[in-house]
Amino acid sequence: MHSRPAPISHAVFDTMCGTDATxxxxxxxxxxxxxxIWQRDTHEALTVYDRPGHHTLSCYLGGGYRTERSGMHRxxxxxxxLCTLPDDHESEWVVRDHLRLLHVYFMPAHFTRRAVVExxxxxxxxxxxxxxxxxxxxLLRLCQALIxxxxxxxxxxxxxxxxxxxxxxxxxxxxxxxxxxLRLKGGLAPLLRRRLADYIDAHLAHPITLGALAQVACLSxxxxxxxxxxxxxxxxxxxxxxxxxxxxxxxxxxxxxxLQQIADLCGYADLSHFGHRFRAATGTSPRSYRQAMTxxxxxxxxx
Numbered sequence: 407m408h409s410r411p412a413p414i415s416h417a418v419f420d421t422m423c424g425t426d427a428t429x430x431x432x433x434x435x436x437x438x439x440x441x442x443i444w445q446r447d448t449h450e451a452l453t454v455y456d457r458p459g460h461h462t463l464s465c466y467l468g469g470g471y472r473t474e475r476s477g478m479h480r481x482x483x484x485x486x487x488l489c490t491l492p493d494d495h496e497s498e499w500v501v502r503d504h505l506r507l508l509h510v511y512f513m514p515a516h517f518t519r520r521a522v523v524e525x526x527x528x529x530x531x532x533x534x535x536x537x538x539x540x541x542x543x544x545l546l547r548l549c550q551a552l553i554x555x556x557x558x559x560x561x562x563x564x565x566x567x568x569x570x571x572x573x574x575x576x577x578x579x580x581x582x583x584x585x586x587x588l589r590l591k592g593g594l595a596p597l598l599r600r601r602l603a604d605y606i607d608a609h610l611a612h613p614i615t616l617g618a619l620a621q622v623a624c625l626s627x628x629x630x631x632x633x634x635x636x637x638x639x640x641x642x643x644x645x646x647x648x649x650x651x652x653x654x655x656x657x658x659x660x661x662x663x664x665l666q667q668i669a670d671l672c673g674y675a676d677l678s679h680f681g682h683r684f685r686a687a688t689g690t691s692p693r694s695y696r697q698a699m700t701x702x703x704x705x706x707x708x709x
Contacts, residue, residue: 419442439511476497
């Protein structure tokens with residue numbers, strides 16, 4: 407059994423620490439994400455979550471047959487069933503008998519920042535659905551891959567991080583919902599947002615200035631910077647840096663392309679600059695990252 411880490415910025419984890427649950431495994435995954443495997447054996451206990459401020463994915467691994475969410479009469483947990491708990495949700499759970507489950511904790515900003523690329527939506531439009539006891543073969547495969555990956559060692563941690571990012575992408579596509587009573591103010595028109603996103607992706611190999619983006623948008627640099635941040639969830643410079651990093655990670659995982667060529671395609675000044683930026687973002691060098699990713703993170707067989 408792993409010792410409990412100090413209290414962390416994930417309220418669901420801290421709530422579980424205050425129960426009779428036993429922490430079997432825990433890992434900081436980076437990028438504001440963490441994972442834990444819990445076990446509980448109790449006659450009957452009430453667990454309450456009150457607007458935790460972060461999202462949680464729960465995957466039942468064993469037991470849970472008499473565990474239910476208050477207000478959902480006669481709907482019980484079971485192995486391989488999933489729950490998604492958004493940051494602003496409130497819930498009470500009556501836990502009975504044996505239960506073993508995986509929790510993945512992640513912050514709303516890390517969940518929604520991929521909305522522009524994957525859903526053609528602004529990050530502020532999307533949140534995680536509040537769902538109890540559902541099934542998803544794709545999510546289950548990812549949870550099983552995360553469990554099967556050792557959580558110790560730099561290479562294993564990189565693989566676990568990649569699996570969890572893939573999990574967030576799948577959650578966004580299958581369990582992302584529009585925020586209730588959403589009234590968007592400011593920001594870019596959808597067509598203009600797409601034009602800017604496409605322009606950036608097509609020009610990653612070259613310097614991309616705020617002036618060039620302003621010309622694409624036919625706006626002043628001041629107004630473009632302000633509205634870009636509203637619609638993309640971050641300043642232009644941060645978005646460009648993120649897209650360069652994502653392209654580099656993809657090329658390192660899927661090609662045997664020389665590192666210098668990847669650096670050139672992703673717009674880094676030279677190989678040293680590429681290595682510095684990549685290490686700052688991932689904690690490892692591009693070469694080490696490529697070596698770690700040679701083992702496929704997500705199994706191909708169906709659950």
